Amino acid sequence: MAATGKTSSSIWETVKTVFWALVIAGLFRTLFFQPFWIPSGSMKDTLLIGDFLFVNKMAYGYSYASCPSIRVGGLNIDAQKICAFIDGDNTRIFGSEPERGDIIVFRQPTDGTDFIKRVVGLPGDRIQMKEGVLHINEAAVGLEPAGDFVEEFTRQGPLGIRPRCENGVVGEGADCLKSRQIETLPNGRSHSILNIGDQRSDNTGVFTVPAGHYFFMGDNRDNSTDSRFPQAVGGVGFVPFENLIGRANRVVFSSAGRSMLAFWTWRSDRFFKRLE
Template sequence: MAAKSGAAKSGAAASIIETLKTIVFALLIAGAFRTILFQPFYIPSGSMKDTLLIGDFLFVNKMAYGYSFASCPSINIGPVNIDAKDICGWVGGEDNRLFGSAPERGDIIVFRHPKTGEDYIKRLIGLPGDRVQVKDGVVYINDVAAPQEDAGTFHEVMERQGPQGLLPSCANGPVGMGADCQSQRLRETLPNGVSHDILNIGDQPQDNTPVYTVPEGHYFFMGDNRDNSADSRWLTGNGVGFVPLENLIGRADRVIFSSAGRSLLQFWTWRPDRFFKALD
């Protein structure tokens, strides 16, 4: 009986070890997938409306521009706080990326905020050496206006959106809860022919800016929701400012699914028209 009992314990221990190995291998594979291929990203704010909505869930293509330290995730679990630069600081550098390729104007890119280290998503507007200015809400790149055409009206309900419970801004505001919140939609075309929608709610201080000359090895980003986006137009404080090449994480090409509720788990609030929606 003792021999059988010992064999049973040995078998149970072996089973536990195999289970732990499976879990470790699964975590390693998932980590490699996230680091090398695609990174999941949830849209928490309305700065990219109406291209991206609060509650959109997408995968970022990390192969698009090659790899730098920003391709590695930071680890923040309880007392453990390891920055991505501590893990992958050896990959590439300020003007160099492993297997790198240059981003194109108009790309929707997730990047690491140069000052706070947070992941941001914006549209690439200015390339190294460009002069960028906003005048009366129109973007000028190297003194040439990016044409805007009327694209109708963007409608949404005045209600709290996403886990943060953010309220939209309206051109016809202020409006009450549950009312129709409207923004002017315009179709903007960049110098390379890329066209995309932007939103406007009226005259704002950020509609007129100084000229920004983009340094070499850096990029200039703006949100499509032009009057509600913290982006490269803010150089001081914790503003985004110019983003170094090494801070680029990857390109967003497609929404996987989207939830209009306060949680992705509330499947009854999913937006069926946004499943696998390609981005422009």
């Protein structure tokens, strides 16, 4: 009997340890930093498929979007239900507004999917694309040529996505090129953007950003589903302030392979790389 009691006590202690470890991990993820793995190429060449980073959730304060959604097997509990007590009125606790040029993880307003893009439009701004050039409040942003971005034409990341190339159809393993420019926003923030070719999203009407909302775009301009596309067709549209999750400041780890365990595909030059 003594041995059985001791075993039961040991099991109970293990259960309690695991429970509190999960609680602490959940609080840390909710209040401070959220891990994020880059699954697509919409932010190239700032972010590459396989980059791993932590999102600073303290940057803009807290809203329902700060809470993690729980999706395990058939269990699907959305963050909006978990943190319903701070949902509503498009507000945040300890809120701080983003700056133009910040790279932000946010919840897509319609289906709650996490996206990562760059904020280019603030409340009240008028945003328009003309011949592939971003215009903010009727003024074109600064652009400087910066050579070509070159990557191998092959399947990338766990999803096996092949890149799109400005130099047309190329064979497996060939160089896939995109012309690169340095874009400078009105507040002086600069970053690189890529071009693949002429398409409808290079010329748009004027988007007037509503109060309490933001306009996002990907740096890989011709391969990004962003605020240029309405939510009704799977786009992002205008993103409410309360949907911001946090700011991305630095890549922590990066792997060019299908699995992070394939150490020969690690990009050591991107470890702890600061994002611009």
